[in-house]
Amino acid sequence: MKDIIRQLKTELWEIFDHLHRHPEISWEEWQTTEFVRQELEREGYRVRTFADCPGVVAEIGTGPFTVGVRSDMDALWQEVDGVWQPNHACGHDAHMTVVLGVAKLLRRIGYEPSGTLRFLFQPAEEKGTGALKMIEKGAADGLAFLYGVHLRPVQEVKSGYAAPAILHGAAQCIEGRIHGVAAHAARPHLGVNVIEVGSAIVQELGKIHIDPQVPASIKMTKFHAGEKDANTIPDYAEFALDLRAQTNEAMERLIEGLRHVINGVAAIYGADIELMERARIVAAHPDPDAVRLMEEAIITTLGAEKCVPPVVTSGGEDFHFYSFKKPELKTTMLGLGCDLHPGLHHPKMTFRREDLLSGVEILARVVMNTFVTFAPRGESERASVAANH
Structure with missing residues (x-):
């Protein structure tokens, strides 16, 4: 898997550079939607967009057991060098790059989920209303597990480390x-x-x-x-x-x-x-099964010593509306260390790009292990080989 990720590296950096250069604020992520749509269709995913709001839902595989991975898309409106403009100072360009990387990686290794694998690219996280709109659109219907990712500032998680849950307030x-x-x-x-x-x-x-x-x-x-x-x-x-x-x-x-x-x-x-x-x-309420699977994926990717406890933070995230509105849905967010400084929402925020590759591997592994562990017996057997690729 690591060899395939290294082969994807140049492609992922091009994706990140494009998204970073073309930020769009909440509810105006139309060009971002089109870019993501094209990337996913190129990989053979079934893609759905919406006429009345930005956002992308992409699927592969069939079957009732469904696992999802979510990324936010919107940028902040900030003053940067004296000019007010959209600015990806919260890392959503990185989140999209990681999740697109997962989608590409799983296709490149020939992975076939024992059920349905769904990717959600969500608008308006910064407004706190994008997840609710995606729920309204049916993007979370039928999901058994949903995983997210968020870069963590260096004060919380160091580069090369990761947390299996983010306990937002x-x-x-x-x-x-x-x-x-x-x-x-x-x-x-x-x-x-x-x-x-x-x-x-x-x-x-x-x-x-x-x-x-x-x-x-x-x-x-x-x-x-x-x-x-x-x-x-x-x-x-x-x-x-x-x-x-x-x-x-x-x-x-x-x-x-x-x-x-x-x-x-x-x-x-x-x-x-x-x-x-x-x-x-709403506050985070991560599911123990999802957290355990994420922890195992971190340990396999980075080593046991690089897996830190769930991060407690006073910040908020509308990702947690998915499980709040659908209590049966098992969720958690990967807290990815990447030497992010000076801090989230700082107009000159920067981070170590190489750590995004670890995020791709961790999320890919947690997706595959979720199907192996929780898909109905018999259906998960064809996914087990790819999970150990």
């Missing part, structure tokens, strides 16, 4: 509006100052307490009130809140506490406060 963005009463600044008793209301909200957020054993935070990240006049008490404000919790249960407790805070502050100040829940990301 839950995240919730909430926007709010405060309606008060305008007044002359010389007569504050006649008004309801929305800035004072916002300040009270910030103070009370610090009094929301949940289980201290579970990492969690809630903070105001945006506030706007008032216009040009400095002698007028403003009667309208907009704000945003960012909520993080390591478990979905902790997130529910945070939201419950927030509602109590908002109701209490509104009553004290006589203000009207609206909350609008925006994008939400």
Whole structure:
């Protein structure tokens, strides 16, 4: 297998360079969709795209037992060297390269799955809504296992190492509006100052307490009130809140506490406060069978000493919606070390490209071992030879 991967190396670097040079932001990944479609059709996959949204679903093989591999596609909108532009600072160009590499590798070694092998290239991960759209489109229907991959910053996983799971936390963005009463600044008793209301909200957020054993935070990240006049008490404000919790249960407790805070502050100040829940990301809940298979693939590829424990991170990932919406689906994400620095979402993020080849081998091995281990008896026999290639 390693020899075939080395033969693929030049082709994969060309794929990465193309994707890196042509980033597209969430829900606008149309050229990326077309590029991925062409690459997969060239390898003989049955490919499906959608008229109303970007995204690609590709399959090979037949049979009810279905294993999937997912990549995200979108870039961030960032200022790079003084210019605002799409930018792959979260590694999605690398993820696509790895997953396309898996698709190509399995074809080059003549692998025939004992069931159906499905690849998902998903839009809008950065918006937290792309996985939900793919679920809506039926891309996860019938899946027994689904694997993902995400580059890890050097602070979490070193180059040459990998983790069999990424324990992302839950995240919730909430926007709010405060309606008060305008007044002359010389007569504050006649008004309801929305800035004072916002300040009270910030103070009370610090009094929301949940289980201290579970990492969690809630903070105001945006506030706007008032216009040009400095002698007028403003009667309208907009704000945003960012909520993080390591478990979905902790997130529910945070939201419950927030509602109590908002109701209490509104009553004290006589203000009207609206909350609008925006994008939400659920916490990771990796399946033990999937994690075990990923761990075995890492050990076979890199060695036991290079397999690190599951990574706990406060970041969010909409990959986890697949198992959240379909509890029977077994999932995990490969955490791939690659000397990524200075960090994810930094406009000048970079990493060691050679580590992508390890990602290709690990994911290919976990796919083949999943079919051998979990496909119905009798159907997995023809895949076992390729799994040990």
